[in-house]
Amino acid sequence: MGARRSTCAVVLGLAVGCASAHPSASAPSTLERINSTKLIRLGFRDSSVPFSYVGSDGNPVGYSVDLCARVVEGLRSDLAMPDLRAEWVKVTPETRIDAVVDGTIDLECGSTTATLERQQRVDFSNLIFVDGASLMSRVDAGLGTLGELSGKRVAVIAGTTTEHVLHDALKKAGVNVQVVTVKYTREGLLAVDQQRVEAYAGDRAVLVNLALTSPHPDRYAIIDTWLSYEPYGLMLRRDPEFRLAVNRQLARIYRSGTILELYRTWFGKLGRPGNLLAAIYELYALPE
Numbered sequence: 001m002g003a004r005r006s007t008c009a010v011v012l013g014l015a016v017g018c019a020s021a022h023p024s025a026s027a028p029s030t031l032e033r034i035n036s037t038k039l040i041r042l043g044f045r046d047s048s049v050p051f052s053y054v055g056s057d058g059n060p061v062g063y064s065v066d067l068c069a070r071v072v073e074g075l076r077s078d079l080a081m082p083d084l085r086a087e088w089v090k091v092t093p094e095t096r097i098d099a100v101v102d103g104t105i106d107l108e109c110g111s112t113t114a115t116l117e118r119q120q121r122v123d124f125s126n127l128i129f130v131d132g133a134s135l136m137s138r139v140d141a142g143l144g145t146l147g148e149l150s151g152k153r154v155a156v157i158a159g160t161t162t163e164h165v166l167h168d169a170l171k172k173a174g175v176n177v178q179v180v181t182v183k184y185t186r187e188g189l190l191a192v193d194q195q196r197v198e199a200y201a202g203d204r205a206v207l208v209n210l211a212l213t214s215p216h217p218d219r220y221a222i223i224d225t226w227l228s229y230e231p232y233g234l235m236l237r238r239d240p241e242f243r244l245a246v247n248r249q250l251a252r253i254y255r256s257g258t259i260l261e262l263y264r265t266w267f268g269k270l271g272r273p274g275n276l277l278a279a280i281y282e283l284y285a286l287p288e
Helices: 005-012 017-021 030-037 063-078 096-101 161-173 185-193 204-212 240-256 258-270 275-283
Strands: 039-044 052-054 085-090 123-131 133-138 153-157 178-182 199-203 220-223 230-236
Touching: 030 039, 030 240, 039 063, 039 096, 052 063, 063 085, 063 123, 063 230, 063 240, 063 258, 096 230, 123 204, 123 240, 123 275, 133 161, 133 185, 133 204, 153 161, 153 185, 161 178, 161 199, 178 185, 185 199, 185 204, 199 204, 204 220, 204 258, 230 240, 240 258, 258 275
Parallel strands: 039 085, 153 178, 153 199
Antiparallel strands: 123 230, 133 199, 133 220
8 A cells, every 4th residue: 555645535535545554653553552452363264174163172273273372372472472372253254354454453364366466465474375266166066177167156254365366267258157256155055955055165175175075075076267366464564573473483483393283183184385475485584
């Protein structure tokens, strides 16, 4: 976002853009507030399997949740604050950005794609995962390419980057489909399972995990189409000190090899990290 308040509304087309994205100079920084309250508020999703969702005990679990928990452990040490508490706050695709901007949460631990458009309002940590949007269908639907979806129904979660890239991909391919919006990943899987739609669009790792953890994993197939490049980061306010503190913890996690333990825990069924993800782990294992 531009630095001049006078041009902010023009750039963003939002009357409240400047006020919400730039806290006043007198407002405490994120680390100052954490120091004074001994509390860090972490956002989680309730159904973004396997990154961030609610476990059988009712508590947040997942790859991103575990990663954030380790970030908080590191902050406890660096801030000399052993009594630092983590408070988990549920967010949705529609509320997650506002929750960061207005201070409801300090760090979002989900499956949010770091985009330049979103960085007009929020910031992101170094990358924690890389994926791409694709489509899942039932095997008996016999779908193998994007073109074969013509005249059919495709489900997607509203308000996600996948929704946008799906529309773009269909337009470029000249494929006419009926897009059906859903709220949760499991709802998308159920729509495919019950044949209310022919395919469900989502990030590939999420789709594969949905199939593998379903009662009938052999029932589903991933259509051989990549719709996008989805680099995930931990979302936070535009606060350079806090971003550095979070990235310092991530770099330590990457250097120590702990990140591979987390990967095996949540993605072990998918095999080893792909070349691009492995490169990200290496590139962001920054030295002190």
